Amino acid sequence: MLLSKVASPVLRVVLILAAMVSASPAPAAAAGADSSARPRLPEPWRPWTQEEWTAPAGRYCTFPLRVQVVSQDVRVRVVDRYSDGAVRREEFTGPLVVDFVDVSTGRMTRRDAGGSGAADYRPDGGWLRYTIVGPAGFGFRAGDHYPQGYYLLDGLHVITFDAAGTRRMAVAVGKQDNVCQTLAGPA
Template sequence: MRRTLLTLTVLAALCGTAATAPASAADRTPTAAETTTETMTTTTADTSTEAPSVWEPAPPTPSFDYPAGARCDFPVHAEAILDEVVQRVLETHPDGTPKRVAYKGPLVMRVTNTATGSHFDADAGGSAVVEYRPDGSQRWLVLGPVLTTFRANGGNVPRGVYTIDGAYILDITADRTKTLTMLHGGTDDICARVAR
């Protein structure tokens, strides 16, 4: 419990406010305090606006397909078999589009080697605060597991499909290059799990 509180404090500091710290991955149900309408004000010079922050269902998690060699050595398909993710807009850009959004809730992604039918059900139900930037880049501050992919030469992790778990930052450029900064935790190579 002490480690979780320390990690939340670190993530809150990275987010710039304690009010935006994600709940732990085990905390799947919004508390009464979380479901009340709150506002968050920024003091930066980017003229961001206040946004009501109530938990609501997030858009469905999209499935994905990659041919052999794109992410794994074989063709791979992934789809959500459990998706109860909720979101809360914490801050908006001046045009009203989301700038900072918190996500949490159960998410299980089934990753299948479509050449053999071998599959693995990956827990991807981490909690995150995602900053959406005008240039299309993103910064994810995450606590718990998330499923993501890396293309060849597309970041600081080898090509593949991974569950990343722990406390970490994922920076994604507009061209989808990803930089993973682990604070605590590790990665699980899902291509290796479904290679048979």
């Protein structure tokens, strides 16, 4: 495989992203179709807000995990739609700093989670794939095809979702820091 012969991890990420973009379906206009019927793609960037949240003990970590936003300026845009107008792919980018908190002890770690990502959706709106050029956070639950935890992913990571919502780490180039382990401290 070509990527194994490339020395630079950054160059590998660029090559993988270029391959993904070239493999993406390009919207095609039907002959004689009214161009006003479908918006021009990609659509303009718009602000997006990362909400604070708490996951109960057992979802990602053995303790309740809280994510508190310290600062953000995240944007999102639609880059592809299905013929019925439903979103097929969105891109996210922008600075995001969060505190990961073990609710039971108050122990916390502050992290940069302001990478970029592309979310691909099924026609029914369910997730199909999430591509991250990190750093960015993502959680895996019991029953997913990756060790349970909430991870700060840095580098190129692709998470796929089957029809039932089970998650799988399909591509992992870079670091995977399980913040559950970081917050739990030394064993």
